[in-house]
Amino acid sequence: MSAIDSLPPLRDVINTHDLRARKSLGQNFLLDLNLTAKIARQAGDLTGCDVLEIGPGPGGLTRGLLSEGARRVLAIEKDARCMPALAEIAEAYPGRLQVIEGDALEIDPLQYLTPPIRVAANLPYNVGTELLVRWLTPKDWPPYWxxxxxxxxxxxxxxIVAEPGSKAYGRLALLAQWRADAQIVLNLPPEAFTPPPKVSSAVVHLTALAQPRFPADAAVLNRVVAAAFNQRRKMLRAALKGVAPDIEDRLATAGIKPTERAEQVSLEGFCALARAVAAP
Structure with missing residues (x-):
């Protein structure tokens, strides 16, 4: 593991500050600084950007983001044990790292950030999906990131990247792909982490679209998609009967067969159905 800066290797940092990963916080640390720098590069050119990082832990990705030229990094960390290690990074990169101790679900980062803003994080497993959904469903679009x-x-x-017809296809795919381009850019085996999780991991890069891919009211689309996938084994005419009393007519208007199931319908089809449901 070659150095990316003048700071000690992460194993030494963890030993010095006794930072054993805690399962209760969804922690699995990446200790290879070459790997964390590679993840940082997946976020693109950071030189003119503020970067929001959630759950930096001992600071592996934080150091990657800073060494790759991020203008500023705002790191939100719930684990107070990590503060001394992160303070050492802030000292090594004067004026470029701000660390806030607290719960990312309860902190509004916007007051600390200046556009353009990107988000990069090895998300704690226990809050990752919830944070993603929040980032994809702001009140106004385009988002701050x-x-x-x-x-x-x-x-x-x-x-997140699933296509119609696959078992993975569902609400998360539709939510992500309606308003962003999403792709898996890196796969990581369990042994890349300390401690190794029981599952493999992957890095997803999402780029915000200027406007949603197809027109639809966000609340109506969410209601239709939720109802369809809550009973994904049922035909749509049965799964969506609570959405509108004349749902078969509205499915027809959207060009969708009432006998189809949720996983067979494309994003464009769901948006057409949302418009049909919203119509008088």
Whole structure:
């Protein structure tokens, strides 16, 4: 493991500060600094950007983001044990790292960030999906972020990029692909982490679209998609009967057969159905 900066190797940092990963916090640390720098590069050119990082832990990805030229990094960390290690990184990169101790689900990062903004994080497993959904469903679109470069369990990553007809295809795929371009850019085996998780991981890169891919009211689309996939084994005419009393007519208007199931319908089809449901 070659050095990417003048700071000690991450194993030494963990030993010095006694930072054993805690399962209760969904922690699995990446200790290879070459790998964390590679993940940082997946976020694109960071030289003119502020970067939001959630769950930096001992700071492997943080150091990658800074060494790759991020203008500023805002790191939100729930584990107080990590603060001294992160403070050492802030000292090595003067004026470029701000660390906030707290829960990322409860902190509004916008007051600390200056556009353009990108998000990059090895997300804690226990809050990753919830944070992604929040980033994809702001009140106004386009969002404050240009892109999201996020580590997930591989199974979750596959759900984000899934296509119609696959078992992984569902609400998460539709939510992500309606408003962003999403692709898996890196796969990581369990042994890349300390401690090794029981599952493989993957990095997903999402780039925000200027406007949704197809027109639809966000609330109506979410209601239709939720109803369809909550009973995904049922035909749509049965799964969606609670959405509208004349749902078969509205399915026909959208060009969807009432006998189809949710996983057979494309994003464009769901958006057409949302428009049909919203119509008087």
């Amino acid at each position: 240009q892109s999201l470069t996020l580590m997930f369990q591989r199974e979750v990553a596959q759900r």
